[in-house]
Amino acid sequence: MSNLGPLLSLHGVSKSFPGVKALVNVDFTARAGEVHALMGENGAGKSTLIKVLTGVYRRDSGEMLLEGKSIDPRSPQEAQALGISTVYQEVNLIPFLSVAENICLGRQPTRFGCIRWKAIHERALKALARVGIDIDVSEPLSSYSIAIQQLVAIARALDISAKLLILDEPTSSLDAHEVETLFRVIRKLKVEGLGIIFVTHFLDQVYAVSDRITVLRNGKLVGEYEAAALPRLQLISRMMGKELAEFEMQNAKGRPAPRDAFLELRGVGRRGSLQPIDLSIRAGEVVGLAGLLGAGRTETARLIFGIDQPDSGELRVEDRSTRIDSPRSAISHRLGFCPEDRKSEGIIPNLSVRENIVLALQSSEGWIRYVSRERQHQLADQFIRGLNIVTPGPEQPVRLLSGGNQQKVILARWLASHPRLLLLDEPTRGIDVGAKLEIEKLMVRLTGEGMAILFISSDVEETVRNSSRVVVLRDRRKVAELSGDEISEGNIMRAIAATQTEDTSR
C-alpha cells in the first residue's frame, strides 16, 4: 500500500445519455502504488466511468484531478498523453505485425524518415522487461497466447505513458496460470509506484490482487472499501443492492414431482468458456441459472443450443446421447433460445414484427410450406395482444420498437414454434414491471403444459420466485444446485460468495 496523496480523484462526476443516466454524482480516487478494483453488475456504470477517464466520453459535470491538476481528456490520445493508459479485454493491437512493432507503432524511431528496426527491437525488449517477460519480439503478435498479447499491450501502454494503468476485464480469456502471471506483473508495477484500476467481475481475483474496491450500482456510487476489510458476502450484497436481512424470501414452490429429464449435460465443458458441468432439465420445470456477470451462464446456453461446440462431456436429449452442432439441429430437437444480446443476435431489424415472430416457425416448416398470410397475421395478432407488444401494427419494422418490445417479439418467435425446452437469457431485461409479471405468468402456464425452461436472469429475486431448481455458477464453474426449500436469495448469494474450498457441489 502507499501513503502518497491521491493520483487521480473524481468528484461528483455525472454523465447522461438520452434516456439514461449512466453516472450520477460519482466520486472515485486512485492512488499511486495501489490496485483499485472497480465492480458492479450490469448497468452499474463501470464502463462509462472508464470511458470518461480515458477521454472516450466527456463528463457532463463534476471534477477530475490528476496529481492535483484539473484534467479534461477529449480523446484516448489525450488521456494517454496525460499518463492514463488503458488495456482492454480484446487486446487492441495488430495481430499480424511483430511484437516489437506493436509496441512501437506510431512512435517508431527514425533517421531521415527511415525506420530504425534495430532501435525498435531494443526498445521493445526494454518495455517487455518492465512487465517481466522475455520473448522473441520479432514474431508476429498472433503467434502468442492472449495472455502474452495482453502483457504486450500493457508494455506498450507503459512505454507510452506511465502514471495510471486501467485494466478493463483483463482476465476473462485467461486460464488460472496466466492469471497468476498477470497478477505477478501487476504486483511488480504496484511496487514501482504505478496506480492501477482493475475492472472485473471475478470475485476471487478481486480479493487476490486488489487493495481497495469501489462498487457502483445503477450509475451511483455504493461505496469504497478496503479489500481486506470487506467480507465477500457483503461485497455481493453491495453489488446487488440487497441487504442480508432481506434474504428470507423463499421460493413458494414445493419440491417438484420427479419427471424424466428432457435434456441432460454430463460433464459438458469448453476450454476457455465453461468448465465441465452436469445439468439436467426436466419437462415442466423452470431451472434457474444464477450467478454474477461472466459466471458462465450464457456460455452454458450457447453450448446447449449448438452455437458453440463443447470439447468434453456428453449431451443427452430424451435419454438419448446426441450431438447438437448447430442452431438448426437444436431446433429440430425442439429447443428454442432467446439470446441476451437481442440487437445483434435476436432481431432482424428491418423486417416487420410479423416476420420476426414467424421466422423460427417458418424455418422449421421449410421453404415450400409457406405459412399462409392469414396464419401469420393470426399469430402476430395473438402475440401482440398476448404479450402486450406496443407497436403501431404488425408490419412495423422491429428496429423501431423499444428494447423491451423487441424482447417480446423474440419471445413470441420462439413461443410460436412450440419448443419442448426454451432457453431464456435475460428475458426480462429492459421490460417494464407489468410485462415482467406477464412473462412470469406465461412461464407458469408453459411449464404446466409440459415445456421445460432454462431461466437465466441477473435478478436473483426473480430467479428465486420462478425456479423450481436453481443451479449456481461462479467463475465459469457450477458451484451449487438448490431445489425446493433450499432456494432462497440468501442461499444463492452464499453459494456465490463461498470460496473455492467451500463449494457444495459440482
Added chain:
Amino acid sequence: MNAPHFIASPDWKRLQWPLAALALVLVFNLFCTPGFFRIEFKDGRFYGSLLDILNRGTPVALAALGMTLVIATGGVDLSVGAVMAITGSIAALLITKGGASVPLVIAGSLLAAAGAGFWNGVLVGMFRISPIVATLILMVSGRGIAQLLNGGQIITFENRAFQFISRGTLLGLPFTIALTLAVFAVLSFLKRRTALGLFIEATGDNEVASRYSGINTRAVKLLVYAVCSLCAGIAGLILVTDIKAADANNAGLWLELDAILATVIGGTALQGGRFYLFGSLLGAVLIQTLTTTILTRGVPVEFTLIVKALVIVIVCLLQSEAFRRIVLRR
C-alpha cells in the same frame, strides 16, 4: 392495373426518385426526339423507340433480377457478364457442332449457367470467401473458358427456331420482353408465396439472428448465386441469338456493373436485407433509356460511362449516412 395477387403492388414511394428520373428523360425525348413515342404495328408486331429500349434492356433487366437476390444476401456477383459469354458459347457449340435440338440446346446451356452459379455459391456459402473475390475468379477466367469452347473464334449459326428467343414476338411484343416478365413473375412468386423471400431478406439483414432462428443461411446463399447465374444464362441466350454469334470477348461486357446499378437504383441496399424486384426492373429500364437517349443525341457511347459513374456516386452518397448528416446540417 390489377396485378396478379402474388406480385405485390410496388412500393411507389420508394421508387419516386427513379420514376422521376425516368419521367425527366422521357419528357426530354418528347421535346427533343421526334417520333420517340411513335409506335407502329406491322406484320403482327409493334415497332417503335420505346419498344427498342425495352427490347435492348432485357439482358440488363434479367441480370439485375438475379443480382437483386444476391445483393439482398449482402453479396455481389461480378461474374454475370462472363456467364453470359459462357452460356452463349455453349449454345453456339451445341447448335453447330452438336447438332442438338433447340430445347436441348437451351437446357444444356442453362444447365451450364446454373452450374457456374452453384460454383460461386459454394465458394461464398461453404468456403466463406468474400463474394467480390469469389466471383472475381469466374469473372477473370470465364471469358477464357468461353473462348476455349469456341476455339478462339466467333462461332456463327443460323437457326430460326433458336433465334425466336430474340427475334420472335408474343402478342405483338418482342419475345424478350415476355421472357423477362416471365422471369420476374416466377421470382416474385417465389418471393411472396414461398418462404424464400423471407429467408433471403432475413439472411441479408442479420445473418447471425437468422441462423439462430433455424434458417439454413448456407443453402440460401448457394441458391441465390445459382439463380443469379441462371438469369444471366437466359440473358446470354438472348445476346447470342440476337447477333447469331457467340462472341466470348464482348458478350455482356461490363453488364454486371449495369446490373448492380439497376439493383441499387431500384431500392435494394448494397448491405443486403429487403429487396425489390420491380425496382430493379425499373432501374434497368432507366439505364437503358438514358443510354439510348444519349446515343440518339449523337453523343458518343463513351459519355454514358461518365454518366453511369456519376449516377453510382450520387446514389451511394444518398445512401451514405455520413453524407446525409453533413448535408442536412447545413
Added chain:
Amino acid sequence: MNLRALQRNIPFLATAIVCLLLYLAGCLRYRGFTSPGVLINFFGDNSFLGIAAIGMTFVILSGGIDLSVGGMVGLVSVAFALLIEKSHFHPAVAIPVILLGGILFGAGMGFVIHVFGLPPFLVTLAGMFLARGLAYFLKLESIPISHFLDAITRTVRLPMGSLELPATALIFLATFALAFAVAHFTTFGRNIYALGGNEQSAVLMGLPIGRTKIAVYAVSGFCSALAGIVYCFYTFSGNPSAGMGLELDAIAAVVIGGTLLSGGVGYMAGTLIGVLIFGIIQTGLSFEGTLSSWWTRIAIGLLLLLFILLQKLIQAKKFRTAKTFQTAV
C-alpha cells in the same frame, strides 16, 4: 531460417515455389526459355501491369481495393499522347503533370471513401467509369506518339553484358525498389499494414487513419498514372481502350503474390513474383504458339482460386488452434 518464420510465410513461399516450378517447366519444354533475353522480357513486357500491381498492393494491404486502375491507364495514355502530340508539351513537363493528376484523382477517391464511408469497391468502380469515359471523350482512337519517346527509350537503357534492360523494365524495377522501401522503412508504410491488420485497433492506437487511407489511394493513382505513361513507352501510342481488365490482372497478381485480400499481410516482393508468374505464363503460351490468350485468363483464374483457398485454409487453421473465448457480456 527457423521453422516458425517459414510457417508464417506460407503464402509467399507457395507463390515463390509455383513461380519456380512454372519457370522450370517452361525451361524444360521450350529451348528458348532459358535465354536471358526472355528473362528480361518478363519484366519489360509486363512493366505496366507490374507498376499498377504495386499500387494495388498498397491499397489491398490497407484493406481496400482499387478498380479504377485500368481506366486510369487508358485516360493517362490518351492525355499524355495529346499533351505531347497536339499541345507539344515537352515530356519533362508532361510527365509530372500527368503524375500529379493521377495523385489527385486517387486522393479524391480516397477522400470520398474515408469521409463518406462509401465502400471502396463502388467508389473506385465509379472512378473507373469516369476515367474510361473521359479517355474516350478525349479521343476515340489511339494516337501514335512520335520520335520523342523513341529517343528517350533508346537512350535510357541499362547495358548488362551483351543485353540491355529496356526503359520500361527499369521504371518497373525502380518503382518496386521505392515501394519496397516505403512499405518496410517508413511510418507511412507501417501504418498501412496496421490499418489493414485491424482498423479499429489502429484507431485506438492513435494512428492517423484518415490521412493514411487517402494517401494510399493517392499512391495507387500515382502508380496507375505511371503505368499509363509506361504503356505509352511500350506501344508508342496513347489508346483510350488501353488497360481493359488491367485492374483484375493487378488484383490477381497481388493475391497470387501472397497478399491477403482482407489486408494487413503481404509483401511487395510477393507482388513482384506474382507479376513474374504472369510473364512466365504468357511467354510460355506464346512459345507454344497454338494456344491463345484465353489460356492465360483460365490459368490466372485457377491460380487465383488456388491461392484464395490456401489463404482460407491457413486462416481456418489459425482460428481452430487459437483459443476461442466467449464472455457473458
